[in-house]
Amino acid sequence: MDTSAHISKSARITRNVIALGFVSLFTDAASEMIYPLVPVFITLLGSNVLILGVIEGIAETTSAMLKLISGIISDKIGKRKLLVVLGYGTSTLIRPITGAVSAAWQIIFVRMIDRIGKGIRTAPRDALIASSTDDSIRGKAYGFHRAMDHAGAVIGPILALFTLIILFLVFKIQDTVLILRWTFLLAIIPGLFALLALILFVQEKAAPVSSTKKVTFSLKQFDRKYIIYLSIVTLFTLGNSSDAFLLFRVQDALHHSKTLYSTIYSTPIIGDMVGKFGDLEAQKKLIDILFIPLVWAFFHIIKVIFSTHLGALSDKMGRKIVINIGWGIYAFVYFAFAFLDRLPDGLQIVITFVLFAIYALYYAFCEGAEKAFVADVVKPELCGSAFGLFNFATGLSALPASVIFGLLYKKFGAMAAFGTGATIACTSMLLFAIFVKERSKRLRS
Numbered sequence: 001m002d003t004s005a006h007i008s009k010s011a012r013i014t015r016n017v018i019a020l021g022f023v024s025l026f027t028d029a030a031s032e033m034i035y036p037l038v039p040v041f042i043t044l045l046g047s048n049v050l051i052l053g054v055i056e057g058i059a060e061t062t063s064a065m066l067k068l069i070s071g072i073i074s075d076k077i078g079k080r081k082l083l084v085v086l087g088y089g090t091s092t093l094i095r096p097i098t099g100a101v102s103a104a105w106q107i108i109f110v111r112m113i114d115r116i117g118k119g120i121r122t123a124p125r126d127a128l129i130a131s132s133t134d135d136s137i138r139g140k141a142y143g144f145h146r147a148m149d150h151a152g153a154v155i156g157p158i159l160a161l162f163t164l165i166i167l168f169l170v171f172k173i174q175d176t177v178l179i180l181r182w183t184f185l186l187a188i189i190p191g192l193f194a195l196l197a198l199i200l201f202v203q204e205k206a207a208p209v210s211s212t213k214k215v216t217f218s219l220k221q222f223d224r225k226y227i228i229y230l231s232i233v234t235l236f237t238l239g240n241s242s243d244a245f246l247l248f249r250v251q252d253a254l255h256h257s258k259t260l261y262s263t264i265y266s267t268p269i270i271g272d273m274v275g276k277f278g279d280l281e282a283q284k285k286l287i288d289i290l291f292i293p294l295v296w297a298f299f300h301i302i303k304v305i306f307s308t309h310l311g312a313l314s315d316k317m318g319r320k321i322v323i324n325i326g327w328g329i330y331a332f333v334y335f336a337f338a339f340l341d342r343l344p345d346g347l348q349i350v351i352t353f354v355l356f357a358i359y360a361l362y363y364a365f366c367e368g369a370e371k372a373f374v375a376d377v378v379k380p381e382l383c384g385s386a387f388g389l390f391n392f393a394t395g396l397s398a399l400p401a402s403v404i405f406g407l408l409y410k411k412f413g414a415m416a417a418f419g420t421g422a423t424i425a426c427t428s429m430l431l432f433a434i435f436v437k438e439r440s441k442r443l444r445s
Contacts, residue, residue, distance in 0.1 A: 016132040017141050019201040020125060021148030026194035027088060028149050032156025033163070033187040034098055036296040038107070039248045041180050044285065047104035054403060055104075059111035064395025066119025071127065071388020075381065080124035080131075081204045087121025088198055090114075092191030099184030119395075123388035128202075130375045130383050136315065138375050139322075143311015143368030150303035150363075152190075157293030157300075159190070164290065168273060176285050222386065225437050226377045230393055232431050233370065236327060237397035239334075239424025241405035241417075246359070247292055249337055249414055250352055263349070264290070295356055302360035310361075311368025319373040320438050326365030327429045333359040334422035338415040373438065 042051060070087070074080050094113040101107055126142075133141040163183045167173045173182070219227060264287050265271045274283050274290075314322040336355055343351055371387070378386040401421075408417035 013137070013141055013144055014132045015201075016203055017129055017145060019197060019203075020129060021145050023088065023194050023198045023202065024145060024149040025152035025155070026190045026197060027091070028152030029155040029159060030092065030095060030152075030187045030189070030191035030194065032153040032296065032300070033160040033190070034095060034156075034184050035244070036157055036247055036292050037160060037180055037183065038098070039244055039251060040285070040292060041098075041177075041184075042104045042107070043251075044177050044180070045101075045104045051104050054406070055108050055111055058108055058399060059115040061396055061399040062112045063115035063119040063122075064392045064398065066116055067123045067395060068385075068388040068392035070120045071123030071384040071386070071391070074124035074127060074384035074388075079204065080128040080384070081198075081202060083124040084121045084128065084202070085195070085198055087117045087119070087124075089195055090117030090120065092117075092188065092195055095191065096185045096188040099181035119391075122391050123384050126371060126374075126387040126391075127384040128204075130387075131380065135375070137312070138372035139314035139319070139368050140308060140312035141368075142371040143308040143314075143364075146311065146363070146367040147304050147307035150300040150307060153300035154297045154304060156187075156190075157297040160187075161290060161293045161297075165273070176282060221382060222389075223377050226374070226386065229373060229377070229436050230390060232428055232436060233390070234393045234397055235431065236425060236428035237394045238401050239421040239428070240330070240397075241401045241421060242398070245402075245405055245409065245417070246337060246356075247296065249340060249418075250295060251292060252341070252414075295352060298353055299356040299360050302357045303363050306361060306364035307368060310364040311372070313365075314369035314372060318438055319369045319376065320432070320436060322365050322369045323373070324429050324432055326362045326369070327425050327432070329358060329362040329365065331422040331425035331429070333362065334418045334425065338418035338422075341414070376438065 038055075042055075070083050074083055091114045094110060094117070098107060098110050101110065129141055129145060130138070160183055163186055164179055167179050167182055173179050264274055270290070274286055310322065333355055336351075340348065340351065340355075371390075374386050374390050375383060405417050405421065408420060
């Protein structure tokens with residue numbers, strides 16, 4: 001009886017994981033006040049989809065390199081929280097400066113520093129979750145953390161939309177670019193809440209490490225299962241371009257849709273507000289700005305609903321099958337987005353929400369399971385390094401993935417770009433099914 005009670009208690013999501021969940025919630029709320037509006041902002045500054053690919057690729061590659069270094073250092077010093085605080089603090093302070101840039105290329109430097117913060121915090125944070133969680137519910141714990149992160153991503157666009165409306169109705173700002181700038185600057189507020197939650201409520205769970213231990217790193221220290229798994233996940237990531245392209249695709253397709261604009265004009269209050277906003281082209285841009293955050297918030301609501309449950313599903317069914325289901329969903333959605341602009345006007349809005357709902361399931365199936373797989377197959381004392389390498393390899397692929405996608409989109413169109421991503425996903429699924437071995441469910445329980 002006592003043993004059973006102990007197992008039941010240890011198998012609950014801990015206070016530390018809950019606290020880290022709220023840190024991610026506030027941080028993502030701050031980030032998502034900005035992120036879904038960046039494609040519109042770049043367009044207003046006179047740039048195109050290619051610069052978006054460069055911005056996202058360089059940002060994620062910068063982050064990837066630091067994730068590896070930070071993970072190794074966290075194993076060496078045994079102080080995960082210190083690095084996590086440094087990482088979140090860097091991102092919180094630099095991110096709102098997006099609102100101060102005068103040209104699209106300058107966003108590269110803001111995003112780089114933002115991603116430096118992400119690079120510093122990610123591996124130590126993931127290792128901190130692993131050390132705070134019973135191994136029988138790893139999938140559930142990582143799924144919960146991702147659900148909280150996505151809850152912030154629901155709140156962020158809603159805050160952005162609320163801010164946009166207040167700036168227009170109360171402060172009478174009618175310059176589209178200026179409204180976006182103020183919205184970006186105000187994103188510092190939820191970021192500061194994240195820092196307070198981290199400093200006050202997250203406790204250090206990393207095991208003490210000898211200060212005489214040298215900082216070393218070698219692939220030989222990792223299990224062969226981990227290396228094969230990492231290689232195939234990296235291949236998948238080469239076809240996994242930034243989600244900003246999906247928002248760009250929606251904006252590109254719906255900007256020519258008469259149904260969207262007629263629906264907005266017929267909506268009380270919002271329609272009146274838009275109708276007073278400059279000329280017809282300025283009104284269309286404002287509608288884009290208002291619509292995109294709604295799509296993005298809806299996308300993350302689906303993630304919040306399913307992430308914890310589907311992460312826990314990998315604890316029962318096994319990581320492998322759950323991850324491959326997610327990759328299959330990804331391939332389907334990318335194929336479907338290639339044809340979005342070929343649908344009748346009346347269907348484009350509905351299908352946009354349907355596709356984002358399905359795409360959210362890819363994240364819900366994969367995010368918790370992919371990270372739990374790492375913790376399953378590496379030694380606890382190497383957890384920081386393993387997560388660092390995992391995030392380094394997948395993040396490093398973001399530069400070619402996003403730049404190639406941007407080039408394909410600009411030169412050959414959406415069908416070639418999205419079709420390439422879907423094909424790489426299908427190839428990765430096949431290799432994953434054949435070559436990846438996982439630890440048995442019995443050993444995890």
